Amino acid sequence: MVSLLAASSGTAPGVARPPAIRRVRSRPSHRATAGPPTLARHRRLHDTSRSHDTCRTTGFRVKATDGSDETAEVPSALxxxxxxxxxxxxxxxxxxxxxxxxxxxxxxxxxxxxxxxxxxxxxxxxxxxxxxxxxxxxxxxxxxxxxxxxxxxxxxxxxxxxxxxxxxxxxxxxxxxxxxxxxxxxxxxxxxxxxxxxxxxxxxxxxxxxxxxxxxxxxxxxxxxxxxxxxxxxxxxxxxxxxxxxxxxxxxxxxxxxxxxxxxxxxxxxxxxxxxxxxxxxxxxYKAGTFYPIVGALRYVYGGPWEVSKRVDINKYEEQYQVIGSYDEEPDAVAITKCFEAYRKIQRKKEAEAYRARF
The missing domain is CATH 3.40.50 (Rossmann fold)
Structure with a gap:
């Protein structure tokens, strides 16, 4: 298994926006409903009560840790x-x-x-x-x-x-x-x-x-x-x-x-x-221990999902970042790796189907 590490990190003009989705799970709101805004108590970044092993990815189902299948949906663009x-x-x-x-x-x-x-x-x-x-x-x-x-x-x-x-x-x-x-x-x-x-x-x-x-x-x-x-x-x-x-x-x-x-x-x-x-x-x-090549990105804006994107080469001179997973909490390296493995699996399946269709 290739392990992915988050090391550091952005869309070219004309690149299509990913289609919007219906969120599987809504993020709780921290806005005050009335009166002057009050400061919310700080909360932990990592909630151990929630599993990061279930990844919402594009166009296929992902097996959850409890054995159930979760229908994948295309994440909304932040x-x-x-x-x-x-x-x-x-x-x-x-x-x-x-x-x-x-x-x-x-x-x-x-x-x-x-x-x-x-x-x-x-x-x-x-x-x-x-x-x-x-x-x-x-x-x-x-x-x-x-x-x-x-x-x-x-x-x-x-x-x-x-x-x-x-x-x-x-x-x-x-x-x-x-x-x-x-x-x-x-x-x-x-x-x-x-x-x-x-x-x-x-x-x-x-x-x-x-x-x-x-x-x-x-x-x-x-x-x-x-x-x-x-x-x-x-x-x-x-x-x-x-x-x-x-x-x-x-x-x-x-x-x-x-x-x-x-x-x-x-x-x-x-x-x-x-x-x-x-x-x-x-x-x-990046791949573990390197700063090259860039294989993807992890992006989050307050109130939205954590989006895992894969860098895809369109041709010799052009590239784009395709969203392949969405999380409600920050995913760890294992969860990110699973998203990439699931993406590669569905790509191989599509290539096999295209090959059979030709013959």
């Missing part, structure tokens, strides 16, 4: 079709604009729904720090678009970048965030400038005026854990009825000789990292 040529860097502006819109739609929907803890994860090549084509300007442009839309709704926003972590000689900052605060200070925020403030990570950053806090790529470093300052900040924000959005967080443990982020307390750190609701998600899918 937005425009996914852009193509995503391994082309630097990304053209129209491709970047697609992901800016995805981020804006995702965060705006989650904020309006009253979520208090949110995270947006978009890891196309220019937004994936594991790749040498990582471009901080693309991330900051997306943050500016999100902040501007929230400001249009009358919400005051504070954009925060973590400060240097550690003690004494071992104080340091992630390379991907070095100099970001200075860039933010020089950016043109346009008409939203009076609604946008800058800050860092910490409980003392919470005030009475700000409604939404946007944290840019918070991450642990060797001999420094941002998760403790971040936890205090989020708790203080929730106590005052504020909302927190993490953009491309990297909250995994980073071992060090100083004993930071050891085994003790690891479960609590993981629980905290998983307490943020996914407002939006986009990443490219």
């Amino acid at each position: 937005m425009e079709p996914i852009p193509t040529k995503l391994n082309r860097v630097p990304h053209p502006r129209e491709l970047r604009q697609y992901f800016y819109k995805l981020g804006v739609k995702s965060v705006k929907g989650a904020v309006e729904a009253g979520e208090s803890r949110m995270q947006l994860r978009v890891t196309i090549p220019e937004l994936n720090p594991e790749m040498d084509v990582y471009r901080i300007g693309t991330l900051l442009e997306m943050v500016r678009e999100i902040a501007a839309v929230l400001a249009q709704d009358g919400l005051r926003v504070k954009v925060c970048v973590q400060q240097a972590l550690g003690q004494g000689f071992f104080t340091g900052m992630p390379l991907s965030l070095s100099g970001v605060r200075r860039i933010l200070e020089m950016m043109d925020w346009g008409e939203a400038a009076s609604f946008v403030a800058l800050g860092q990570v910490g409980e003392d950053q919470i005030d009475d005026e700000t409604a939404v806090y946007i944290l840019i790529a918070p991450q642990n470093v060797v001999n420094g854990a941002v998760i403790y300052e971040l936890s205090d900040m989020v708790d203080a924000a929730e106590a005052k009825g504020k909302q927190v959005v993490l953009i491309n967080p990297i909250l995994k443990d980073v071992p060090s000789s100083g004993g930071m982020m050891g085994v003790r307390g690891r479960a609590e750190r993981l629980d905290f990292a998983n307490s943020f609701v996914s407002a939006g998600h986009f990443r490219l899918l």
Whole structure:
């Protein structure tokens, strides 16, 4: 079995939109029905009571874990079709604009729904720090678009970048965030400038005026854990009825000789990292251990399904992303692999039928 890993990650003009469907299962709404919006309590990203082994795929039935058959339906498109040529860097502006819109739609929907803890994860090549084509300007442009839309709704926003972590000689900052605060200070925020403030990570950053806090790529470093300052900040924000959005967080443990982020307390750190609701998600899918070729993508916009798409070559020069599966919760690598295997199975069946029809 070929295992698929989510590593990072978009639709060419003229590509047909996937046909709409009737959802098999409706996603619960978190919007307030009356009165002023209230912040919803944070919920886990992974609900263990629900199975990810059942995949709604296009044009065939998939056997569920309980032995029953589930009728497959074509998933509805979340937005425009996914852009193509995503391994082309630097990304053209129209491709970047697609992901800016995805981020804006995702965060705006989650904020309006009253979520208090949110995270947006978009890891196309220019937004994936594991790749040498990582471009901080693309991330900051997306943050500016999100902040501007929230400001249009009358919400005051504070954009925060973590400060240097550690003690004494071992104080340091992630390379991907070095100099970001200075860039933010020089950016043109346009008409939203009076609604946008800058800050860092910490409980003392919470005030009475700000409604939404946007944290840019918070991450642990060797001999420094941002998760403790971040936890205090989020708790203080929730106590005052504020909302927190993490953009491309990297909250995994980073071992060090100083004993930071050891085994003790690891479960609590993981629980905290998983307490943020996914407002939006986009990443490219590759074969295990590689960043090439792109085999598909996983996309999610708040309030919609998690869509698994396969990259299909139309001819030597054109490609498109075809939706092959839809989930109500984020699928893991095993579930995504099953979608691809089911797709290959039905394709082989179609080829066999076409061959028999010829003879």
